Amino acid sequence: MFFLLSKIGEFFVNPAHVAILLAASGVALLFTRFAKTGRTLAAAGIFALVVMSFSPLAIYLALPLENRFARPAPDSPAPDGIIVLGGAFDENISMARGGVAFNDAAERLTAAVELARRYPKARLLFTGGSAALRGSPYSEAQVAGRFFEQMGVDPARLILEDKSRNTFENAVFSRELAAPKPGERWLLVTSAMHMPRSVGIFRRVEFPAIPYPVAYRTRGYWTDISLHKNAADMLRLTDLATHEWVGLVAYRLSGKTDALFPAP
Secondary structure: OHHHHHHHHHHHHOHHHHHHHHHHHHHHHOOOOOHHHHHHHHHHHHHHHHHHHHOOHHHHHHHHHHOOOOOOOOOOOOOOEEEEEOOOEOHHHHHHHOOOOEOOOOHHHHHHHHHHHHOOOOEEEEEOOOOOOOOOOOOHHHHHHHHHHHOOOOHHHEEEEOOOOOHHHHHHHHHHHHOOOOOOOEEEEEEHHHHHHHHHHHHHOOOOOEEEEEOOOOOOOOOOOOOOOOHHHHHHHHHHHHHHHHHHHHHHHOOOOOOOOOOO
C-alpha cells in the first residue's frame, strides 16, 4: 500500500505539475463567473513556473541534501562490499533495444565500476527491480548484469537484487542478500541528493553502510545565485529536490528511516 500511495503521490507533489494545474484551472475559470479567482490562480501558477525555472530556488532546495554527506577519505580501509542503488537505467528501453539505456543518474554505475576496480576483493551488490506502478517484465538488475559484464566485472563477485521497487525495499533485500557480518564495511553508492534518505533507511534496517555520494547536480556553494537559462533543467532539479524532502518526511512518519534528516 505504501508503494502504491507513494507512486500516486509523486504526481501531485511535483512542483511543476502543481503550478501547471493551477494555471490551467485559472484559465478555465476565466470563462465562468469565477473569472476573478481564475486570474489569481493563473497568475500564481505562471509566477511559480517562472520562479522555479529562472531563480536559484532549486539550488537552495538541493544543496542541503547534496552537502549532507561527504565521500570517505581516499586512505580509508578497503570495503568488504559495495552497494549500488538502482535508478540509473531505463530497463524497458534497455531490454527493447538490446543495450544499456542510462538516465541522468548514470554516475552511480560508472562510480561502481571504478570502485570495483579499486577494491578487487569487495563484493558488488546492485539492487533494483522496477519502480513502475503497474510493474514491468524487466528489472534494472537485468540491465545492470549486462552492463557489469561489458565492463569486465567478474560475475563471481556480483550480487543482483531484482525485486525491490523503492529505496526501503532496496535496503531490506540488500541486507538479506549481503548478510553483513559484524565489523564489515560496505559502501553505499547513490546520487548525492538521494543519500540522506538512503542512509536513514539503511540504518533503520540495521545495515549502516558508508555513504559514497555521486551524481552531484550543484556546485556545492550557496552563492550560486545566477539566473539559470535552461528552464527544463531547473524544473527537473526542483522536482528531484522536492521529491527527496517530501520523501524524508513521509519515510520518517512511516517509520522507515531513523531520523527526519539523517546526519553523518
